[in-house]
Amino acid sequence: MLTHFQYKPLYEHADIPGWRFSFYYMKQRYSGIYHPEGRIEWTSGFPEAKSILEAQIHDLMLFHVYDK
Structure with a gap:
């Protein structure tokens, strides 16, 4: 199980998709x-x-980014 999942936009301009992520496993x-x-x-x-x-990362990104 991964823990401490974090993500942030890859680009300063938030309208451009792409994200950096990190977690512990x-x-x-x-x-x-x-x-x-x-x-x-x-x-x-x-x-x-x-x-x-x-x-799991796909599921988390779908939940946090695309299902707002």
Whole structure:
């Protein structure tokens, strides 16, 4: 389970989609960029459970960004 999920706009101008995100998983910090088409670009190493965590990140982004 990932914890301390945070996101912020990738660009200063909030009308341009794209977000930086970070979270902790098994006491390790991970970060990346969530692109508007749903592609995840890892800016830190990616976790072993990458596919499971990517599904959780998609769900969180849908909830926090798109379901406002």
